[in-house]
Amino acid sequence: MLKLTRVNQLRASYIRFVAQATSATSNEYSCQPEYPPIRDLTHKALKRREANDWHEEIRKVPTVEEKIIKVNMPRYYGYKVVDFNDNKIPYNALPVTQHYTRTVLKELPLLSADETETSEFSSVAFLKTARDDIIDALELAHDFYNHQATLPDVAPSDSVNRERQLTQIIVEQLNRALLQILSADYPHLNDVEVDYNPRHEAFWAVGGVDPPKNVVKSKKGRDWQKDDASESVDRLVQYTGAPYLSLRHRQQLCPWMTDGESKIMDPHARHLPRFNHDARTLGYRTSYQHAVNVPGYWPSANGANFGLLSFQSRASLQMRHKAYGDRDLQEALHALAIKSSYAWLLAQANYNGFNTYNDLTYPMNTQTVITNGREWSFYEYQLNTLLLHSNQVNENPRVNFCRGTPPLPLYAEISEKGKCRPRRLELPEIYLWEKLWRSTIRLEPWRRNDDSLSWN
């Protein structure tokens, strides 16, 4: 028996060898000559190929940490990045924010009072109880804040920090109250994870920015680069932010734009602004920093890895000069919403295996609330693409979407006795995302290009 199997093995290998030998001789010649593809050997094409190879290498690296290290390895002192933080929003920052995040912005109209009442959400019975709870939470928050203001060690001296302190208390109290009330009817809220003052950071590359003076000068000095002297360059961006609070869940929000709507060939058709100048001309700063992506939590295999909602601060906006105009605050809020949403989603996507050089395979969504305790603006954001670098800024057909409301007042005032006088209590608006909640397919964040992850 043993012998027989041995003979069979030998025979099989002989047959394989003979077959290979004959096929080699037969494949050596063909009637049509087959040339290798002609490669473009210009300097520009060479550089582009090198970059593509590098991006491909990053994509192939198995774990997220290694990917980040690979991006950071070439630079000992880090990259020169535009400092995009949530405190600094210069005048006229909306175009640059839209360009740097490839976002189309849509302003939602304000719902009038009777519309709010007729909407199906406000007719729910628990709104009555929720209303009382919210008023209680607000009054409690103000009481606590007033108590803290009397303590010399805790009370902040400047108005920005005072607003921050008050809003932090209000947001925490409201969130606690709403989760308690709503979790009875929406069981998925029991699984929501709450992060207090999380750290949100994101790093990405933006193409289509005019080259700095020294680059132009050095290129003009070389004959063979003279024509490309004013070719646009990449700018690296690092976002740093700390929202008051963020909520996340195992499952993610369902997209509100379809795949077809997210693809456009002509960016001008969608009013996608371009800001070709250096961001420093607007008042942004640059610094040297390593690429950092932090979504505010440690991702785990089956944990709550998808952000639902973040509460951003608008305390720094109160320091704006009154010469900026009336429209300025609204634009600054839009800009803040766009960049904080994009950055948070990018950081989340990073831990699902994507980064600024490797595009998403499915859309991601989040919601952002910008508040100072009294005024609340609500935004929804859909992240469709992460590719903004080099000429992707012109070629990439996908864009991201953001839509939001102007600031809505939650209450009219808090009386001196600490009684809250609610003004058109916008509960449905605050937890608007309850309506949008859908359980979607389970995504495998760690594996890319899987069939189950494909776009549709």
Next chain:
Amino acid sequence: MSTILKKCFNLAKTVRTATITSLLTAPKQQWQALSAAASQTPHAQMMHTSPMRHGLMEFFDDPKHWSENDIKVGRAWRTDELRIKSNKELHQLWFILLKERNMLLTMEHECNDKMEIFPSPERIDKVKISMDNLEKVVRERNTAYHLLETGETGERPQKRVNNAFGLQVNYKSCEHVLPPFMNLKWIKSRNIGFGGRAVNRFLLKYREQLYNAKRKAKNRSRNEVMMILRRNPNFDLEVLRRKFPDVDIDKLRSADKARGHYVPKVGV
């Protein structure tokens, strides 16, 4: 008359009076509304003025001067002319001169950048002289007012004090939040007074130098007088006395060196 002068005379009286007075009274007013009001002032149409430029173009010269090689302007304002102006007029003129200077500096900078010759660079000096004169006149008026009201000039008080090297310097007083005896920092930083062996030796040598210089100057003038007298025995003594007041001319006349190389006529 120069462009500057024209502007000063005409504009100060008519158009810019309106703008500047409203500037003083209502600084928060919008610029468009303001300039519109100024152009509607009836006097502006009667007087011939150089065209008003608005906003940032005020930093540039009249476009017809851009490619000129030479721009004709008049002289600077003199102190006497400024003395007969009212305070308000001087105030207006100051801002006109200030704008003119900014314009000239801008044009000069751009010319230097573009490797062109800045036409009539003396314009900057003329504006500077005018501004200096104007400030001088304002200062005179300030002083007169203070003397009348308080009996003091109102100038910044200053006195001669010795510094750490024992040399005299001008010490300009300034205001402080704290009174002198409490202001330790000021007491330490001021450090007036000197002493020590090194400083005394320095002062000895320094004074010797000063003395030598003085002595040499005295000898030099003495010698000079003697040489003059030797060459010109009949020189006008009054002129000499006026020119060399420190030298004792009568004594030198009989000095040996002052005598020429000839035999004096004795007993004639």
Next chain:
Amino acid sequence: MSSRWYPIYQRGNPQLRVFLPNFWMKLVRPEEAQPPNVVTFSVSTEMTIHDVRSYLEKIYKLPVIDVRTRIALGETRRDQTYGYVTKKDDVKYAYVTLPKTEEFTFPELFEKKAEIKEKEEKSMDESKNGFRKFLDRNKKRPGTPGWYSI
């Protein structure tokens, strides 16, 4: 009180007012491209952001949105022969943002200069040629006055 000597400011005092400001501001061409509503000024080094803002608002009646300043270090240069180091003065630059509806492009001051120069050179050449012709004509009869010919 002289015009350049101000009392010390303490909180609660009336705001100090400068009656004869002697700050200068130059409008300079920006070194790098910037949005059309941003203007670069070179200003007196002692001017603050608030000074720049009120200077432009009050004297030039400009709607100023935002002002940012920086002090550019003057160039240092070593002398080729003797090796001593010279330094140019530091310059303060103010970047002034106007409302986004405003647009300002730095004018080209010397566009027409080349044309005028060409024209002048042309007339000069013509007169030179005329004189040369006159000399050629009179070359063979030295000493004869110019009017003594047809």
